[in-house]
Amino acid sequence: MNISKLLLAGTITASSLMGHSLWLNSFDSLSKKGGHTTVGIGWGHNISIDDSVPSKMQFDSFDLIEPKGEKIALKKPFSKVEKIFEGDNLTITQSNMAMQKISFDEKSQKGTYSIALATKTGYFTKYIDKKGKTRFKREPKDKIKNAEKILSSNQINTFAKSYFAFQEWTQPKKAGHNLEIIPTSDLTKVKAGDSVTFEVLYKGKALQSGYMTAKSEQNPHANALFSSIRKGKAKFTLPNNGKWIFKTTHKKEAELTLINNASATITIK
Template structure:
């Protein structure tokens, strides 16, 4: 593979404002001779936690949250509710919401099968229509645009689905198998022993194949770039990309893929319902 140039590029906060991401937080502990992992979901912009998944500022329905063992046997994990959050307490200074981030503990046993365990989250494909209603008020509705009766002007009409992954390793790392997500990031680097300065190589697949027309994916960390609203960019060539992680801490690699809906194109069944079909994928890991 030809060398992929990694560009450090500023992303201004105005461009991030509409780009919510879903990811998996997985923090391992080996205290007291055990091997435990605290797991939860993240949603928004900032690692490790930014917003609740059922926020009025933008919410997402988790269709599947799973742990796959080295043989790819699936175990369902707890999922958060999709019901719109309401404050449990409100005063003149703030509203207080219960944060259901699907937080749970995975406690491995001495008899646990060695190998790479995959954490996988898949959201429900959901319509997001932002529009100005007939009274001139801006609104956001989680319905297809043809189901909304009071639209004066459509500002955005998207069908969105997100995919997130993270990895846990017992014993030795081995190359993980694809999970068949519509948009998927698959590491080609051992993520269990990363240090600052290491190179992380990934494959990017869209419906199981290298995506056409995709130019770049991004990576950032709470310890690098995030507070100043910039990320590492990597060009995608034949479905391959790479980053050199710059610091210790939690990192996220994310990618998006958008397709226009046209009356005679492959997404013609969605014509009139959405203008764009958008997929997003994330991969989180920790650097020592």
């Protein structure tokens, strides 16, 4: 049985913590009779596991979506990360990645499962205060009390998904995210040199234009591959095996600028 997975993750915008990204990890240990997939949240710069998720980050939803579309709530990260040890120039804290195991048996639904994550809505406002100083706050503009002039105000939503197939590939179900990347290739058959295609949705409809980028885990400092999005479709040809991260952002300029982020990581075996 071939198992291939697509990790879909939202990328935090430049206004957030030092350009860190948010994604989902999945690690398969499957057989024809069952097995399990371990899933968890990734945070930092380098997949698959880089850093713990900050306890102040808030999540709206974190679900397993079965092949037929049913959702099962998963455990979210800790709301408070406790320190286990500190001393001798060493600190140990809880690993805050919401790791959990999904087990299968012979009677489990065959097909493509997905893990879907959405952060709570965040805000980032740039303004000039009453003393003439330029300031930044992670709050909506109507909550800035000492503003003389609002320079910009953004509403930010970040989304992540992870796909993995149990025994066979089926077309994945939508999660209903504002911005969503869905594979349209059978990822259990993808190998180095093949093309991978995606459907890109904004508010449930095909995103008419935009672009996606892709980078390989094997060479994270190399230039990214680029694909335009046309009528909700994007396509990449991947030259090597391993994990690849795809990213896209939809930005709607207005008095309150709406920014939605999504990214995708696939593993080619």
